[in-house]
Amino acid sequence: xDSRRVEALADGIFAIAMTLLVLELHVPALPASAxxxxxxxxxxxxxxxxxxxxxxxxxxxxxxxxxxxxxxxIRRADRWFxxxxxxxxxxxxxxxxxxxxLGSFIWNRAAAAIYGVALLVTGAVLYGQWIxxxxxxxxxxxxxxxxxxxxxxxxxxxxxxxVIALGFLLVSPLIGLALYVLIPLLYxxxxxxxxxxxxxxRRDRPE
Amino acid sequence: xDSRRVEALADGIFAIAMTLLVLELHVPALPASAxxxxxxxxxxxxxxxxxxxxxxxxxxxxxxxxxxxxxxxIRRADRWFxxxxxxxxxxxxxxxxxxxxLGSFIWNRAAAAIYGVALLVTGAVLYGQWIxxxxxxxxxxxxxxxxxxxxxxxxxxxxxxxVIALGFLLVSPLIGLALYVLIPLLYxxxxxxxxxxxxxxRRDRPE
Amino acid sequence: xDSRRVEALADGIFAIAMTLLVLELHVPALPASAxxxxxxxxxxxxxxxxxxxxxxxxxxxxxxxxxxxxxxxIRRADRWFxxxxxxxxxxxxxxxxxxxxLGSFIWNRAAAAIYGVALLVTGAVLYGQWIxxxxxxxxxxxxxxxxxxxxxxxxxxxxxxxVIALGFLLVSPLIGLALYVLIPLLYxxxxxxxxxxxxxxRRDRPE
Amino acid sequence: xDSRRVEALADGIFAIAMTLLVLELHVPALPASAxxxxxxxxxxxxxxxxxxxxxxxxxxxxxxxxxxxxxxxIRRADRWFxxxxxxxxxxxxxxxxxxxxLGSFIWNRAAAAIYGVALLVTGAVLYGQWIxxxxxxxxxxxxxxxxxxxxxxxxxxxxxxxVIALGFLLVSPLIGLALYVLIPLLYxxxxxxxxxxxxxxRRDRPE
Numbered sequence: 001x002d003s004r005r006v007e008a009l010a011d012g013i014f015a016i017a018m019t020l021l022v023l024e025l026h027v028p029a030l031p032a033s034a035x036x037x038x039x040x041x042x043x044x045x046x047x048x049x050x051x052x053x054x055x056x057x058x059x060x061x062x063x064x065x066x067x068x069x070x071x072x073x074i075r076r077a078d079r080w081f082x083x084x085x086x087x088x089x090x091x092x093x094x095x096x097x098x099x100x101x102l103g104s105f106i107w108n109r110a111a112a113a114i115y116g117v118a119l120l121v122t123g124a125v126l127y128g129q130w131i132x133x134x135x136x137x138x139x140x141x142x143x144x145x146x147x148x149x150x151x152x153x154x155x156x157x158x159x160x161x162x163v164i165a166l167g168f169l170l171v172s173p174l175i176g177l178a179l180y181v182l183i184p185l186l187y188x189x190x191x192x193x194x195x196x197x198x199x200x201x202r203r204d205r206p207e
Numbered sequence: 208x209d210s211r212r213v214e215a216l217a218d219g220i221f222a223i224a225m226t227l228l229v230l231e232l233h234v235p236a237l238p239a240s241a242x243x244x245x246x247x248x249x250x251x252x253x254x255x256x257x258x259x260x261x262x263x264x265x266x267x268x269x270x271x272x273x274x275x276x277x278x279x280x281i282r283r284a285d286r287w288f289x290x291x292x293x294x295x296x297x298x299x300x301x302x303x304x305x306x307x308x309l310g311s312f313i314w315n316r317a318a319a320a321i322y323g324v325a326l327l328v329t330g331a332v333l334y335g336q337w338i339x340x341x342x343x344x345x346x347x348x349x350x351x352x353x354x355x356x357x358x359x360x361x362x363x364x365x366x367x368x369x370v371i372a373l374g375f376l377l378v379s380p381l382i383g384l385a386l387y388v389l390i391p392l393l394y395x396x397x398x399x400x401x402x403x404x405x406x407x408x409r410r411d412r413p414e
Numbered sequence: 415x416d417s418r419r420v421e422a423l424a425d426g427i428f429a430i431a432m433t434l435l436v437l438e439l440h441v442p443a444l445p446a447s448a449x450x451x452x453x454x455x456x457x458x459x460x461x462x463x464x465x466x467x468x469x470x471x472x473x474x475x476x477x478x479x480x481x482x483x484x485x486x487x488i489r490r491a492d493r494w495f496x497x498x499x500x501x502x503x504x505x506x507x508x509x510x511x512x513x514x515x516l517g518s519f520i521w522n523r524a525a526a527a528i529y530g531v532a533l534l535v536t537g538a539v540l541y542g543q544w545i546x547x548x549x550x551x552x553x554x555x556x557x558x559x560x561x562x563x564x565x566x567x568x569x570x571x572x573x574x575x576x577v578i579a580l581g582f583l584l585v586s587p588l589i590g591l592a593l594y595v596l597i598p599l600l601y602x603x604x605x606x607x608x609x610x611x612x613x614x615x616r617r618d619r620p621e
Numbered sequence: 622x623d624s625r626r627v628e629a630l631a632d633g634i635f636a637i638a639m640t641l642l643v644l645e646l647h648v649p650a651l652p653a654s655a656x657x658x659x660x661x662x663x664x665x666x667x668x669x670x671x672x673x674x675x676x677x678x679x680x681x682x683x684x685x686x687x688x689x690x691x692x693x694x695i696r697r698a699d700r701w702f703x704x705x706x707x708x709x710x711x712x713x714x715x716x717x718x719x720x721x722x723l724g725s726f727i728w729n730r731a732a733a734a735i736y737g738v739a740l741l742v743t744g745a746v747l748y749g750q751w752i753x754x755x756x757x758x759x760x761x762x763x764x765x766x767x768x769x770x771x772x773x774x775x776x777x778x779x780x781x782x783x784v785i786a787l788g789f790l791l792v793s794p795l796i797g798l799a800l801y802v803l804i805p806l807l808y809x810x811x812x813x814x815x816x817x818x819x820x821x822x823r824r825d826r827p828e
Contacts (some may be wrong), residue, residue, distance in 0.1 A: 005218070005275055012222025015633025016665070019641060019714040020226060027718075027725045036731035043735075044216070054268060054711070061707035065700075068779055079272075086268035093226045094244035097234075104234045114250075188704060212425070212482055217428025227433060281454070286479075289600060293475035300433045304441075311441045317450035321457075419632070426636025434640060454690055493686075497809060500682035504675070507640045511648075518648045524657035528664075 003074050003138075010071075013089045014064045017096055018182055019190035021053050021060075053118060055181050056099040059119065062158075062184045063092065066126060073143045074133050075116040081138055084129045091122035112173055116166045116180065120159060127155040147196050158183055210284050210345075213292055214275075221271045224303055228260050231307040240312045243308040250286075255313035262388050263306040266326065269365075269391045270299065273333060276358060280350045281340050282310035288345055319380055323373045323387065327366060354403050365390055406407045417491050417552075418565035420499055427503045428478045431510055435467050435474075438514040462520035469595050470513040473533065476598045477506065477570075480540060483565060487557045488547050490511075495552055498543045526587055530580045530594065534573060541569040561610050572597055624698050624759075628708055629691075634710045635685045638717055642674050642681075645721040662809050669727035676802050677720040680740065683779075683805045684713065687747060690772060694764045695754050702759055705750045712743035727762060733794055737787045737801065748776040779804055 026049075028034075028042030067088070077085070102179045105111035130152050133139050139148065163185040169176030226292030233256075235241075274295070286291070305325045312318035335357050340346050346355065370392040376383030440463075442448075442456030469567070481502070512529045519525040544566050547553050553562065575597040583590030647670075649655075649663030698706070718738045726732040751773050754760050760769065782804040784810070790797030 006213070008218045008629070009222055011629045012633055013226055015630055016223055016226040017229075018710070019634055019637040020229070022638075022714050022718050023644070025718045025719050030726075031725070032726060034726060034729065036729055037390065039726060039729055039731045053715075057714070058707070059713045061704070061711075064630065064707075065703055066283055079395070082272055083268070086265070086271075089225070090264045090268075093229050093264070094260075095761070097229050097232045100234050103381055105237075105239060105241060105246060108241065108246055110246045112809055149237070165261070188700070212421070215422070215425045216429055216478065219426055220433055223430055223433040224436075227436070230437070283503050286602070289479055290475070291471070293478075296432070297471045297475075300436050300471070301467075303548055304436050304439045311445075312446060312448060312453060313448055313450065314446075317453045419628070422629070422632045423636055423685065426633055427640055430637055430640040431643075434643070493809070497682070500679070500685075503639070504678045507643050507678070508674075511643050511646045512761060514648050519653060519660060521741055522655065522657055522660055524660045567700075589635070614674075 002017055003018070003071060003077050006077050006082065007068075007071055010067055010085070014060060014067075017093050018057055019059050020096045021056055021099055024096065024103055025047050025049055025053060036177045046103075049103035052099045052103035055184075056095055058181075060092065060095060062187045063122065063126065064194060065187070068157060070130055071127070073139050073151070074150070075140050078106055078136065078138065081129070081132060081136070084125065084131075084132055087142055088122065088125045089131060090100050091118065091125055094118060095122075109169060109173055112176055112180075113166060114122070116162055116169065116176070119180075120162045120166070123155055127152065127159065130155065142194065150196075154187075158187070161186070165192065210278060210281050213284050213289065214278055217274060217278075217292070218297060220300055221267060221274075225264055225267050225301050227303045227364055228263055228306055231303065232256055232260060242254050246405050253310075256289060256310035259306045259310035259313070262391075263302055265388075267299065269394045270329065270333065272394070273362060277333070277337055277340070280346050280355070280358070285343065285345065288336070288339060290344070291332065291339055295329065295332045295336060298325065298332055301325060311347075313384075314380055316376060316380055319376055319383055320373060323376065323383070326387075327369045327373070330362055330366045330369065334359065334366065334403055337362065351403065361394075365394070368393070377413075394402050417485060420491050420496065421485055424481060424485075424499070424503060425515050425527060427507055428474060428481075431480075432471055432474050434510045435470055435513055438510065438517055439463055439467060444525065460517075460536065463517035466513045466517035466520070469598075470509055472595075472598050474509060476601045477536065477540065480569060482567075484540070484544055484547070487548050487553050487562070487565070489554050491551050492550065492552065495543070495546060497549070498546055502536065502539045502543060504541055505532065508532060509536075520591075521587055523587055526583055526590055526594075527580060530583065530590070533594075534576045534580070537569055537573045537576065541566060541573065544569065546614055558610065568601075572601070575600070587614070624695050626690060626704065627698050628692055631688055631692075631706070631710060634714055635681060635688075638714050639678055639685075641717045642677055642720055645717065645724055646670055646674060667724075667777050668709045670724035671719045673724035673727070676805075677716055679802075679805050681713065683717060684743065684747065686808070687776060690775075691747070691751055691754070694760050694769070694772070696761050697759050699757065699759065702750070702753060702757070705746065705753055707748045709743065709750060712739065712746055715739060716743075727798075728794055730790060730794055731792055733797055733801075734787060737783055737790065737797070740801075741783045741787070744776055744780045745781065746771060748780065751776065765817065771817075775808075779808070782807070 026046070028041055028046070030038055030066060034042070094116065098118045101111045101123065129188045134148055134152075165176050165179035165183065168179060230306035233253070235246060235253070237245055237249055241249070302325065305322045308318045309322045321336055341359075368386065372383050372390065374384060440460070442453060442460070443450055444456055448456070509532065512532045515525045516529045520613075549563055575593065579590050579593035579597065582593060642774055647662060647667070649667070651659055655663070713792065716739065719739045722732045723736045755769055755773075782800065786797050786800035789800060
């Protein structure tokens with residue numbers, strides 16, 4: 001099966017999971033005639049939900065970029081690959097629930113741990129998908145070996161980060177949650193893959 | 208009408224139905240200051256909803272793969288084919304409701320039977336769509352006859368499975384529900400279609 | 415602007431509107447230990463919601479096919495065309511609300527009238543979009559005039575049907591609602607457009 | 622990374638955000654046997670929600686057209702561009718919440734200000750995305766300079782409009798809200814970009 005169809009489903013599920021996050025934000029339960037001040041207080045009191053919304057949106061953005069970087073090198077899909085991908089998408093579509101849980105119980109260690117474990121599992125499935133694709137010849141033949149390795153390492157890096165964050169959670173929820181937000185931000189930096197893609201682009205279309 | 212547009216709508220509806228399943232999972236109704244232990248107990252008590260979520264996601268994944276395998280061989284759509292396909296998509300988009308019903312009433316025979324009948328009807332429409340496409344020349348001309356037959360038989364196999372599961376439901380809900388989960392897992396095995404697609408791929412791009 | 419991008423947005427909105435219909439179906443508010451009989455009674459009592467769900471899904475299916483038939487002949491989009499299309503999509507995305515209203519108040523003339531007027535407005539915008547495209551040269555140049563006319567007439571036919579249905583609503587809600595369901599079924603019949611598309615297909619790929 | 626994949630995610634998020642707006646419209650809480658008159662009164666009393674729905678749908682339509690006009694000239698995406706785009710999509714997917722807030726508290730200055738500030742931020746991110754793309758060579762090389770400038774100015778024009786609307790909000794919510802609706806309507810007028818796209822189209826396919 002062509003990998004493009006898998007991407008269409010994945011893009012759809014990412015788009016929906018990212019947009020469904022907003023359904024967890026509720027309008028304050030105040031009368032329509034509430035004063036501006038009461039409304040601001042009502043909104044302020046649900047800051048954990050807004051924080052969870054912003055954080056989860058960014059994390060899903062990181063995962064989407066990671067998924068797409070993989071598919072830049074994947075040309076074909078077999079049945080097992082499809083199934084690993086469906087498991088990955090199940091993890092992605094589960095994120096709105098974890099976000100709702102964390103937004104409702106922000107200082108609760110169990111809620112924070114579930115959120116972190118969900119991210120770990122999601123990352124692990126994404127990593128497994130890449131390893132499976134590499135070992136079963138689903139990757140394009142001219143993919144440079146250093147990029148194949150860098151793509152895997154980039155995911156591993158995040159997995160290690162979330163294991164550390166889960167460890168800190170036992171000591172202090174505040175540090176653990178701060179790490180949850182910090183790790184995706186580290187993905188902002190340009191990596192070897194970006195340099196390779198830019199070089200590939202320059203080579204293809206010299207201007 | 209070109210079959211690609213039908214696929215775009217189908218991919219969209221599958222992606223949304225799969226992601227909407229998560230809206231049936233509710234955060235436990237506990238105060239924000241609830242202890243980790245209370246939260247875990249609250250989550251545990253709604254295990255049927257999580258089980259229904261996971262099961263339905265996998266089943267929709269099986270159906271999506273089945274739908275796409277069909278469209279690999281379909282090149283054209285006429286009005287009746289479009290309508291059979293819309294009926295199929297109606298069944299798909301109905302799955303979140305059946306899932307909610309089963310998640311709320313896990314040991315209720317009526318809920319389990321409705322879920323099973325919905326799957327049966329969905330599979331039957333998918334089967335009917337394939338038969339219609341084959342008989343009305345909507346399938347590509349170089350599709351090998353053994354694959355055309357295998358594609359139909361693969362769906363029939365699941366239909367028979369769900370009839371058996373519905374029968375067991377009368378004896379014991381536990382066995383019936385276990386079969387519901389088991390049948391999609393059987394679709395993991397590589398079939399004749401996979402071997403054919405892989406052979407086709409090797410032939411098209413010898414490396 | 416290329417018309418393909420407009421189609422991507424339209425396919426997305428149709429897919430979501432069709433799938434969101436299911437959120438209006440609620441699980442009966444019964445204890446988890448309810449008997450099968452109580453569950454069936456609970457489900458039966460909300461038959462108007464199921465009927466509204468099925469009817470609206472079919473109607474959205476008709477509209478989607480109509481929208482796609484138009485875009486088969488449209489190659490380009492200007493700003494006004496985009497805006498007419500966005501108004502059409504606003505009507506489409508409003509359908510889940512009308513469906514919820516009709517499902518909650520099935521024998522209420524106001525609810526049935528709102529549903530019918532919404533369909534009328536949706537059809538009128540679709541008709542206006544086609545007329546605008548034809549008059550402003552957005553249609554492909556080799557579109558046969560009889561097809562251009564038939565495409566418009568097909569929509570007009572439904573508009574007249576819904577005006578008649580709204581008239582009958584004043585006499586009897588039952589007849590009015592029956593017509594609502596009957597009109598989309600009439601679109602099942604093969605029309606001039608289908609014959610033309612089939613002929614075009616045979617001409618392009620003689621086998 | 623190819624810009625087409627970014628567009629697929631964007632189209633998905635726009636389609637979902639536009640369709641989720643409808644979930645904020647609730648069926649009046651009346652008994653199923655309510656009279657037509659009671660139903661109409663119930664619907665009328667929630668006019669602010671309908672107004673917010675219509676306004677937000679149009680504004681998202683304007684933003685979608687603006688996003689697509691940009692991507693007509695963008696051929697490539699780097700990591701920072703992807704991140705600016707994800708921030709833009711986060712703003713877009715936040716609109717249903719702002720709409721719900723404004724629909725619930727229509728005469729509340731805080732709700733109206735939050736809505737306006739959200740629009741300002743969304744527009745500013747869209748503007749920043751364009752400036753970043755222009756300065757970092759992500760734009761096609763044959764894009765005429767006057768169009769590159771006009772695309773930016775068109776967004777700036779809306780930003781200035783919403784700053785003015787926010788100013789009027791301090792004086793009178795009515796004038797402020799009226800401006801919110803008026804500004805997107807101004808985007809209906811044909812601009813330099815449309816003339817350029819039409820000319821480009823005529824040049825590419827002289828008939």
